[in-house]
Amino acid sequence: MNCLHCLWGIVFSCLIASTSGCRKDSDISGDEVCRILNEIIRDDSLSNYIVCSKPYHLLIKEEYGFSKSEQTFLERQQQRFKKFRFEPRKLKCYSKRDHRFVFMDVDTSCAKGIILHLSFPLISPDRQRVLLEITEDCNCMLGGYGTKNLYSRENGKWILKKSFDSWISQIKRSILSNTTATKI
Numbered sequence: 001m002n003c004l005h006c007l008w009g010i011v012f013s014c015l016i017a018s019t020s021g022c023r024k025d026s027d028i029s030g031d032e033v034c035r036i037l038n039e040i041i042r043d044d045s046l047s048n049y050i051v052c053s054k055p056y057h058l059l060i061k062e063e064y065g066f067s068k069s070e071q072t073f074l075e076r077q078q079q080r081f082k083k084f085r086f087e088p089r090k091l092k093c094y095s096k097r098d099h100r101f102v103f104m105d106v107d108t109s110c111a112k113g114i115i116l117h118l119s120f121p122l123i124s125p126d127r128q129r130v131l132l133e134i135t136e137d138c139n140c141m142l143g144g145y146g147t148k149n150l151y152s153r154e155n156g157k158w159i160l161k162k163s164f165d166s167w168i169s170q171i172k173r174s175i176l177s178n179t180t181a182t183k184i
Contacts, residue, residue, distance in 0.1 A: 027076070027077065027080060028080075028081075028123055032123075032127075033081070033084070033121060033123070034090040034091060036121060036123060036127070036130060037091060037118070037121060037132075039158055040121075040130060040132060041092065041093055041094075042092075042094070043151075043157045043158040043159070044149070044158060044160055046093065046134065047094055047096070048114065048115070048116035048136060049093060049095075049102075049104055050104065050105045050106075050107050050113060050116065051086055051091055051104045051105070051106055051107070051116045051118060052086070052106075052107055052110035052115050052116065052117045052118070053085045053086050053106045053108045053110065054085060054086075054108075054110060055084060055085075055086065055117075055119055055120040056119050057078050057082075057119065057120050058122060058131065058133055058148065060074050060075060060078075060122065063164065064122070065129075065150070066122070066124065066129075066131075069125075070124055070125055073124075073125045074122050074123075074124075077120075077122075077123065078120065078122075081120055084120055086106050086118070087106060088103070088105070089103050090103075090106075091103070091106075092104060111139055112139055113138070114137070114138045114139075115136070116134065116135070116136055117133075117134075117135040117136075117146075118132060118133070118135075119132060119134075119148075127153070128152060128153045129150065129153070129161075130150070130151045130158070131148060131149070131150050131151075132148070132149055132151065133147070133148045134146065134147055134149060135147075143168075143169050144168075144169050145167065145168045145169070146165075146166070147163045147165065147166035147167070148163065148164040148165050148166075149162075149163050149164075150162040150163070
């Protein structure tokens with residue numbers, strides 16, 4: 001009987017030990033998403049005072065380096081956060097004028113002025129890698145930029161490891177002058 005108790009004790013201990021580390025595979029919370037985004041914004045020196053409230057969802061591609069099980073986790077998170085919106089007083093950027101981090105304004109129209117568009121971040125189950133699409137749009141047809149960045153957490157900092165599909169759009173002033181001016 002004493003051996004049976006020992007056996008159950010060992011089985012119970014193994015179950016506790018195997019499930020105690022499950023946080024890495026547990027679902028992500030909205031607060032955790034914003035915390036990780038704030039860390040990336042800080043560590044990669046991203047700055048823009050206005051963010052679009054509506055993130056878009058990235059297609060999960062093999063080229064991003066996530067395993068099949070990680071891709072399943074990412075798909076589950078995207079489904080859970082299908083209606084996620086950025087809220088006021090959640091995301092921060094660095095203000096060069098004030099020399100401190102300030103809350104970003106959240107724009108619900110996403111159609112006026114220079115605005116930052118962020119994808120919903122693809123956060124790995126172990127919370128050590130994030131794929132994030134960043135697009136800055138001036139909403140004036142004169143330019144903007146965008147990229148998908150893969151970040152890795154190293155020594156408590158987010159490091160840009162690789163960029164995908166980066167682009168820059170710019171219309172030169174001479175082209176605009178030639179198309180809008182007519183000589184008489």
